[in-house]
Amino acid sequence: MGFFEDLAARIDSRDTMVCVGLDPDPDRLPDEVRDAALPRWQFNRRIIDATHEYAACYKPNAAFYEGADGWRALAETIAYAHGKDVPVILDAKRGDIGNTARQYANALDRADAITVNPYMGHDSLQPFLSREDKGIFALCRTSNPGGRDFQNLELASYDEYLYEHVARRMAEWDEHGNVGLVVGATRPEELERVREIAPGLPFLVPGVGAQGGDVEAAVEHGRTVDGVGVVNSTRGIIFAGEESDDWDRVAGTAAKRLRDRLNEYR
Numbered sequence: 001m002g003f004f005e006d007l008a009a010r011i012d013s014r015d016t017m018v019c020v021g022l023d024p025d026p027d028r029l030p031d032e033v034r035d036a037a038l039p040r041w042q043f044n045r046r047i048i049d050a051t052h053e054y055a056a057c058y059k060p061n062a063a064f065y066e067g068a069d070g071w072r073a074l075a076e077t078i079a080y081a082h083g084k085d086v087p088v089i090l091d092a093k094r095g096d097i098g099n100t101a102r103q104y105a106n107a108l109d110r111a112d113a114i115t116v117n118p119y120m121g122h123d124s125l126q127p128f129l130s131r132e133d134k135g136i137f138a139l140c141r142t143s144n145p146g147g148r149d150f151q152n153l154e155l156a157s158y159d160e161y162l163y164e165h166v167a168r169r170m171a172e173w174d175e176h177g178n179v180g181l182v183v184g185a186t187r188p189e190e191l192e193r194v195r196e197i198a199p200g201l202p203f204l205v206p207g208v209g210a211q212g213g214d215v216e217a218a219v220e221h222g223r224t225v226d227g228v229g230v231v232n233s234t235r236g237i238i239f240a241g242e243e244s245d246d247w248d249r250v251a252g253t254a255a256k257r258l259r260d261r262l263n264e265y266r
């Protein structure tokens with residue numbers, strides 16, 4: 001089975017479209033894991049234990065795993081999530097010339113899907129696109145304020161915005177049914193527009209929770225007609241219990257609450 005079939009099965013069987021982000025910011029880790037060997041891994045293990053029943057997938061962001069210990073923590077985290085039958089999207093936002101991209105694509109040996117930055121064009125994506133069993137989420141309309149700087153530039157020769165063009169192209173380049181798009185919940189009208197352009201592509205929708213995005217729009221437009229698509233929250237789940245001794249249990253409750261809220265609109 002390919003990644004999106006696995007993801008669809010998980011969404012259905014667990015009745016959830018929550019993607020739990022795993023960004024273990026060292027400055028926010030609880031004291032009790034700080035002194036452990038591999039604190040980021042110890043933190044993630046407890047978060048996974050508390051959240052996995054509500055998780056359609058996990059999304060560790062590579063920025064939080066720099067350094068030798070970081071990569072070990074990431075490898076342990078991915079293996080542990082797999083042990084709970086939860087697919088893992090590596091949020092690495094890769095994109096480089098083909099020769100280099102081929103090396104970046106090796107990250108897919110461990111993870112089930114990856115985020116990519118399509119700015120360098122088709123050859124930079126080819127090593128990812130050709131991994132038929134893996135998922136590729138291309139940045140389309142990002143959730144951050146600066147997302148408009150380039151993504152909302154109008155392309156005179158195509159009579160559309162750059163983010164619209166990216167959506168159209170990614171749909172064309174999806175030869176193996178393994179392409180999805182990253183579209184932020186902070187721009188509901190654009191989320192709707194991207195859904196119109198690329199009806200068949202599953203979305204990874206970040207920006208709810210800490211970034212205040214629109215949950216209803218995320219559910220309405222994030223899914224294909226077959227119901228495939230996920231909504232990510234990271235800090236709003238993993239640090240929900242930051243002030244509590246019971247931080248992992250509170251994270252589990254936050255994941256459950258988001259699942260229930262998303263399901264109200266499904």
Ligand SMILES: O=C(O)c1cc(=O)[nH]c(=O)n1[C@@H]1O[C@H](COP(=O)(O)O)[C@@H](O)[C@H]1O
Binds near residue numbers: 061142183
């Ligand atoms: O590719 C992403 O996941 C991503 C794209 C985007 O447009 N906006 C965005 O916030 N993200 C990532 O999604 C996560 C959001 O974290 P929270 O804001 O804490 O929920 C971070 O890992 C971001 O890097």
